[in-house]
Amino acid sequence: MTASAAPANVAPVALSEGHRRAQRAARIRGVIFAALGVMGLSFASGTMSHDVTFRFWLQQQGGDAWEFHAMAGVIWIIAALITGIGGILQLWRGASVSWRRWMALAMPFWIAAIIGTLLAGKPAVLTNLFAGSLEYAFPIAMGAFAAMICERSGMLNIAIEGKFLLGACVASIAASVTGLVIVGPIVAALVGVGVGWLMTWLAIRHRVDQIIVGTVVNFGALGVTNFMYLRVLQLNTNLNTPPTVEAIKIPLLSDIPVLGPILFSGTPYLYLALVTMVVLTYMLFRTRWGLRLRASGEYPQAAGTVGVDVIKIRYRAMMLAGALAGFAGSYLSLHSAGSFQINMSAGKGFIAIAAMIFGGWNPIGAFGAALVFGFSDATQTLLSSLGVDVPPQILTSVPYLVTIVVVAGLVGRVRGPAMAGQPYEQS
């Protein structure tokens, strides 16, 4: 997957330089982890008497429940110990420790401890929290898949936001006019294909910078959808009252205790996201199409030399991505909202790009990242519904800050396709 085109004579120098850097990064991480451990212990001392109750529905909403009781302080101690040990190991053994595993292990305890402390004794229904995270994650994951297909083919696509808005708007109108909910997502996907084609045509045929093309689409979609809402939909509300997408329980699977209500009682959108993730992973890494797609993103000249039509691949990738993004946009208006509202994507398209980067340009990783962002949304909903007074701005900022940290490579550098955003001239 990585193009190792570095000349051989610089390799040893680069290795030792990289090694030195990795050791320094490990030391910095070790100190931070250890400090977090100490911080966790200090929180633990103040919260030993705090009672925490987490509740999971066994079969369905409001039915039998499985409850988990603990002291907030105990959770803090576990979180602090895991983090602290991970930090000490890194200080001692250096870069050879796989710190990601330690972080992944400690993360749930940190989150449980923080939520438990904030709830201050009120019981929290975690089934809703997890199911909510999955639902919130859908548009972000789908947008991330769309952006990923584009970047893998060498096109930089920052217009996911604009396609979400257009998709939401046309899906609402199409579903309202026909009265059939299924028409909405299909029309939204078709509009997405059209926008994807337009973007590629401008970028390849007319050599417009890909970031500018994306800006045009985002800006134009905002203008068009606001205008449509104010001039048409607001006055003709019958065009903006679509039937909504209902949840479907998957037989058998939805009867699994605890997991059933979380994973298998959602809307078709959720299942489609999971299916897309699996199919896309297979397509990208196991098929000829995927190999050619990745080749046009990493080294288009080489791909062109062996006879791959890079231009055609990029057109198709952008149109497929447009379909996915437009489809995801339909979720916004047809899911719980039940109508199109002005600027209802509210930056989710950009979060999707962040999820793609966070997930390392890889479908499974991107879905995981989308879940993290969805979780932050769902937590906010949970806390505000329980009346916990945390300024929502702090939680809202977390995904953006995490993205900056990831993009800057402060926590594990990720590397995208080499030629994303570079125009390719067929010779």
Place this chain on the structure above:
Amino acid sequence: MRKRLRPLLVPALAVLSAFIVGSLFLLFTDIKHIGMLTTDPVGAFTGALGNIIDAYGALIVGAFGDPKRFSTALQSGDIHDWTIAFRPMSETLVAATPLMFTGLAIAVSFRSGVFNIGGDGQFVLGALGATVVALMFRGMPAPITLVAALAGGIVFGAVWGFIPGFLKARTGAHEVITTIMLNYVALQIVQLALRNDFLRQSTSSQPISKVLDFVRVPQLIPFLGLRLHWGFIVALLVAALVSWFLFKTTKGFELRSAGLNLTAARYAGMSAGGSIILAMVVSGALAGLGGAFQVMGSVTQMSNDVNSGYGWTAIALALLGGTRPGGVVAAALLFGALNNGGHGMQVASGVPLDLLVFIQALVIMFVAAPDLVRKIYRLRQPAIESGAPAAEGAPA
């Protein structure tokens, strides 16, 4: 003369084409007249066309003023009538002022090969910085407070530009992603800050700051009572300053070299990281200064919606103006007229202001694709050497 006007041809045609597409869009969303199409096709068509002419007419009157008002003012000579006659023009210049600052900010970054999409965040943080400093200096003599608050705006904006610049220079983090993320973080910071009692207007349920009536930027023509303030003149001076900096100083030359070819600039002994950071800091400072003038000149207090997409419009301005300060000023005046006239259009003909957002997006598209415009209007493709301005707009 023809030679001098030549570079203006494509931008002018781009704006014209955008308006034509915009009017088609108006036509297709005219539900009332589309419904009449089967019963009275001629009436429907003329009605819809009349609608478009009304809307664009109201746009022009809203942007430049009503000739009738001017003649009334001439006859009566009353100062109040003059105020009414000149108000649309004053409002156009007020609307253009923040656009000039953000447009210059983005132009500097594009010239230096950095894609600053974070004009929005730098602008709102500049406004926030000015508000915070002004309230801290409350009670000091007004000129001192004003200068300090403007400096506060510059510093906040520059810091918000420095972060992505530093990350790009040191770690290679793509500035498009980081600046977009920082835009959202900036909005959250503003909302969080407006919860604080130091800033918050306690009598209002809305999250807005205390009224900054003790540090007003003075009005340009005090006896007419118009909103136009000295921020507009400062914007013009800053444009001249940016032009001098970019084209007449060594640092400016280094920035432009980095923008044209980073590798070549590096081989010539220039610091690539240094010019990226400098470009982002200057860019952020300009946007922040715009925010400071906005909050102390055009409006009277800090709020969530002090910024209405100025950072995004600025991208259009930088491209339309060919990333030259003079061009950016001209483009900002045009867009100021559009935005201000749009309000008139919305009131007079009920066409939503957002039509202009769409038209502005089309302007970016047509300006960024000059050969598309040339093809539509069957113009000759330019000779190689005059093709340069179009390429300058897009950083490497």
